[in-house]
Amino acid sequence: MRPKKAKNRRSSPAVVAVVVMRLYIADNAPNSIKAIANLEAICKEHLQDSFKLEIIDVLEFPLRALADGILVTPSLAKISPSPAAKVVGNLSDRSSVLHALGIKE
Amino acid sequence: MTGVAHPLPKLPTGIGGFDELSHGGLPRHRTTLLKGGPGSGKTVFALQSLVNAVRRRQEAGIFVAFEESTRQIIANAASFDWGLPALAKNKLFFLDAKLSPEVVQSGEFDLTGMLAILKAKKEEIGAQWIVFDGIDVLLTLLQNPLAEMREIYRIRDWLADNHVNAAIITAKIDGNSAEMVNYGFVQFMVDCVIRFERRLEHGVALHRIEITKYRGSDFVAGEYPVSFGLSGMEVDAPEPSEIRHEASTERVSFGFERLDTMLGGGLFRGSSTLITGVPGTSKTTLAGKFAETACRRGERTLFVSFDEAAEPIARNLSSVGIQLKPHVKSGLLRMYSSRTESIGAEDHLVRLKSLIRQHRPRCMVIDPISAIAKAGGMDAARAVANRLIYMVKDQKITVVVTAINQGDEPETEATDLQISTIADTWIHLSYLIRSGERNRALTIIKSRGTWHSNQVRELVLGNTGPTLADVYTAGGEVLMGTLRWEKEDEERAKTIQRRAEFDHKRGELQAAEAETRARIKALQHDLTRQRAELATYSSQNQARIVSSSDREQELRRIRSADPARRASGNSGGSGKRNKKGVRDAA
Numbered sequence: 001m002r003p004k005k006a007k008n009r010r011s012s013p014a015v016v017a018v019v020v021m022r023l024y025i026a027d028n029a030p031n032s033i034k035a036i037a038n039l040e041a042i043c044k045e046h047l048q049d050s051f052k053l054e055i056i057d058v059l060e061f062p063l064r065a066l067a068d069g070i071l072v073t074p075s076l077a078k079i080s081p082s083p084a085a086k087v088v089g090n091l092s093d094r095s096s097v098l099h100a101l102g103i104k105e
Numbered sequence: 106m107t108g109v110a111h112p113l114p115k116l117p118t119g120i121g122g123f124d125e126l127s128h129g130g131l132p133r134h135r136t137t138l139l140k141g142g143p144g145s146g147k148t149v150f151a152l153q154s155l156v157n158a159v160r161r162r163q164e165a166g167i168f169v170a171f172e173e174s175t176r177q178i179i180a181n182a183a184s185f186d187w188g189l190p191a192l193a194k195n196k197l198f199f200l201d202a203k204l205s206p207e208v209v210q211s212g213e214f215d216l217t218g219m220l221a222i223l224k225a226k227k228e229e230i231g232a233q234w235i236v237f238d239g240i241d242v243l244l245t246l247l248q249n250p251l252a253e254m255r256e257i258y259r260i261r262d263w264l265a266d267n268h269v270n271a272a273i274i275t276a277k278i279d280g281n282s283a284e285m286v287n288y289g290f291v292q293f294m295v296d297c298v299i300r301f302e303r304r305l306e307h308g309v310a311l312h313r314i315e316i317t318k319y320r321g322s323d324f325v326a327g328e329y330p331v332s333f334g335l336s337g338m339e340v341d342a343p344e345p346s347e348i349r350h351e352a353s354t355e356r357v358s359f360g361f362e363r364l365d366t367m368l369g370g371g372l373f374r375g376s377s378t379l380i381t382g383v384p385g386t387s388k389t390t391l392a393g394k395f396a397e398t399a400c401r402r403g404e405r406t407l408f409v410s411f412d413e414a415a416e417p418i419a420r421n422l423s424s425v426g427i428q429l430k431p432h433v434k435s436g437l438l439r440m441y442s443s444r445t446e447s448i449g450a451e452d453h454l455v456r457l458k459s460l461i462r463q464h465r466p467r468c469m470v471i472d473p474i475s476a477i478a479k480a481g482g483m484d485a486a487r488a489v490a491n492r493l494i495y496m497v498k499d500q501k502i503t504v505v506v507t508a509i510n511q512g513d514e515p516e517t518e519a520t521d522l523q524i525s526t527i528a529d530t531w532i533h534l535s536y537l538i539r540s541g542e543r544n545r546a547l548t549i550i551k552s553r554g555t556w557h558s559n560q561v562r563e564l565v566l567g568n569t570g571p572t573l574a575d576v577y578t579a580g581g582e583v584l585m586g587t588l589r590w591e592k593e594d595e596e597r598a599k600t601i602q603r604r605a606e607f608d609h610k611r612g613e614l615q616a617a618e619a620e621t622r623a624r625i626k627a628l629q630h631d632l633t634r635q636r637a638e639l640a641t642y643s644s645q646n647q648a649r650i651v652s653s654s655d656r657e658q659e660l661r662r663i664r665s666a667d668p669a670r671r672a673s674g675n676s677g678g679s680g681k682r683n684k685k686g687v688r689d690a691a
């Protein structure tokens with residue numbers, strides 16, 4: 001079963017700052033499922049455990065998504081460290097995601 | 106289809122003219138596509154429909170803006186009197202769906218999330234209208250025709266599941282651009298397609314609207330002018346093709362008796378009159394006289410000038426005894442001046458329409474209508490001039506329009522705006538140059554349904570207003586100016602002579618009559634005298650007869666021939682008395 005609301009993975013003590021992200025998805029829409037998979041792969045490879053990801057189902061919390069300025073799904077919002085960034089799409093273009101998250105390849 | 110048992114339910118947009126074109130508005134519970142190039146009016150149409158739904162029927166709405174930010178949209182609409190910011194607080198929800206340039210795109214996305222948000226918002230405010238503005242911007246982001254089609258399907262399904270009264274999708278599609286294959290599909294998916302166009306003609310922007318598809322409903326085909334005023338967009342819907350104007354038999358004075366007489370008693374109420382002529386032939390003066398006369402009758406009047414501002418017109422007319430200012434002050438007369446180059450011919454039509462709505466005139470002047478040909482193309486101007494006159498006639502307004510001719514021949518008007526064919530009365534003013542003078546001549550070329558003079562008259566401008574001078578013809582020509590004066594002098598001299606002759610003759614006849622009367626009196630006197638004489642003579646004669654018969658009886662008694670009778674003596678006495686009476690009478 002996919003994680004629906006929130007999922008935290010603690011990393012071992014490290015020098016890198018924890019990346020806080022929110023992924024907005026639309027239930028089991030194909031692009032949303034792809035986005036989750038793509039993001040998990042990126043995190044595993046580049047962030048190990050130094051990240052915090054919240055996954056929000058827009059179908060369940062539409063008004064929250066609206067308040068967060070989300071329009072299309074899937075959308076990834078990087079909250080911290082600054083600068084904040086937003087990526088839309090199923091995150092298949094890995095380099096642009098890494099760039100937005102401020103991670104060097 | 107046979108018989109229309111259930112006409113398609115429709116929702117009026119409240120956009121002037123469009124609800125007439127579409128026979129009632131947008132299809133209820135269906136989707137309408139507005140397509141057209143940038144700046145063609147799609148967004149205004151969508152927003153205005155939404156605003157009207159809120160204001161007139163308390164129906165809330167959602168506006169999804171893909172192209173412009175909400176702030177921009179509200180700012181753009183500030184020039185209209187919609188009170189949008191207030192509506193946006195509770196009854197209208199604007200979703201800023203413009204992707205910020207900072208947003209990074211990585212792979213495909215879809216609208217599932219957005220539609221979920223819209224559904225929630227719709228339920229929250231009870232929205233019954235939804236507009237997706239600039240869907241093309243969104244679709245371009247999808248970068249893939251298959252994805253585009255998929256998302257269009259998604260929107261369609263959403264609309265099917267979320268019952269709204271009306272949905273409007275706008276898309277920037279230029280008429281013949283084939284780049285967006287899927288727009289064909291969009292058109293198929295919607296029930297009503299409205300095309301918008303903005304084009305430049307002679308440097309003036311013209312807006313057009315056309316309904317290209319309306320599933321299950323009749324509509325007025327063809328493209329129609331659109332213009333923008335204070336209350337938003339207005340479509341200049343065509344007048345009914347059947348001309349139905351009630352014919353009035355009431356006559357309206359033009360302002361001077363002689364012209365009324367030439368027109369067989371004046372203009373018909375609700376008729377249209379065209380005055381043509383080269384510049385300087387007093388077209389405005391004539392029209393001004395008409396306006397002043399209408400005001401004097403207490404009728405509301407609208408004076409539209411495309412030439413000059415109201416102030417100089419009133420001043421110039423007052424120099425020939427036509428006073429418009431008091432009527433402007435009293436509110437009876439409304440003077441409107443406008444430059445013609447700056448806006449398209451249709452815009453004039455729309456402005457005049459709203460002026461007529463505001464002022465509700467019974468009489469109207471447009472001076473000169475030919476000026477609208479300056480803005481935009483001739484075809485447009487011609488159509489506008491025609492529609493303008495029909496519009497005015499529909500409202501039973503008696504209208505006088507002027508038009509400038511290039512040549513002095515009235516026929517040149519016929520090649521120009523062609524108003525002469527629809528005007529009921531056509532008065533032509535020209536200059537006649539003879540004997541070194543330039544005089545104004547007035548001809549009535551036509552006047553429908555009435556007797557009218559066929560003679561050319563001289564128009565004279567005095568300080569008490571225009572008058573038509575008496576006509577003298579000599580050698581088949583109407584005499585004007587000095588020639589007319591000479592002729593008039595000649596006529597005057599003749600008249601004086603004729604009068605003197607007449608007076609003389611009358612004197613003679615009166616003397617003869619008096620003489621005859623005197624003679625009759627004398628004869629009468631004679632007659633009376635003669636009658637009296639005759640009477641005297643008759644009674645003397647009678648007395649003689651009586652007395653002689655007395656004497657005979659006396660003689661007989663003396664001779665004792667008869668027995669004596671007392672009565673005879675009495676009889677004799679009475680005879681004597683009679684004789685005396687007659688003598689008295691004589």
